[in-house]
Amino acid sequence: MKPTWVVCIKQVPREAVFKGSTGSLQVDRARTEGILNPYDRPAIELALRLKEKHGGAVVVLSMGPPQAEEALREALAFGADRAVLLADPLFAGADTLATAHALAAGVRRLGRFSLILCGARTLDSDTAQVGPQMAEILDLPMAAYVDKASRKEQTLRVERSLDGVRERLRMPLPALITVAGRIQVSRPLPLGSVENAFGTPEVECWGTQDLDVDLGRVGWEGSHTAADDYTVWRHSRSGQVVQTRPADAADRILDVLVKRNLLGG
DSSP states (O other): OOOEEEEEEOEEESSOOEEEETTEEEEOGGGSOEEEOGGGHHHHHHHHHHHHHHOOEEEEEEESOGGGHHHHHHHHHHTOSEEEEEOOGGGTTOOHHHHHHHHHHHHHHHOOOSEEEEESOOSSSOOOOHHHHHHHHHTOOEEEEEEEEEEETTEEEEEEEETTEEEEEEEESSEEEEEOTTSOOOOOOOHHHHHHHTSSOOEEEEOGGGSOOOGGGSTTTTOOOOOOOOOOOOOOOOOOOOOSOHHHHHHHHHHHHHHTTOSOO
């Protein structure tokens, strides 16, 4: 049987715009542009490479409002074969765990698959939780921050770098991986493929009635976390000019770093 490579993607807001809803903050999608999560592109790229080497089909899956179809069509333009959107008012307000339950239900409806690929994190919430939570729900072996993967029979060999250590792992299939941003995304995007992706291909849309899912585990009902407030973090830098002889400059700079406890020791 030909392998199926499932890529879970997300449409994220280009900028942080929130509104209050049922006692929590929620992204106000009407006031901000939605884009394909940049950290999902390496996952799509790796899935396409696996398809080129081992055959099969790439299926992109997303949960979101109807406008999230744009992100799925972008993935189709890059070369995905099938796109499915989980869209239902009952999915609204989902935290990471509720999102993982919805996506897991979508994967179960897809049927047999070889591998699920997720971006390592998202531009908006940046929690890196949905992939691992899906693996737990679906009872799958998982590896995070993968930057190389190849299939050999019914196993997947992956590589990743963590804390300065290069790891090589072997996992039974089916499995789930989250993909690090180190994968080079340089695949050309011909104008014709964009035109085709935003033209005739059908993006399948499934709601809760199409899925075997406990409604108490999705949307607001299934969310165990809520955002009370947010602050746009602004990073500022200051500099210090060291004016001295070159022979003394290194000692002066080292002294400044030590006083500011910037050497980690």
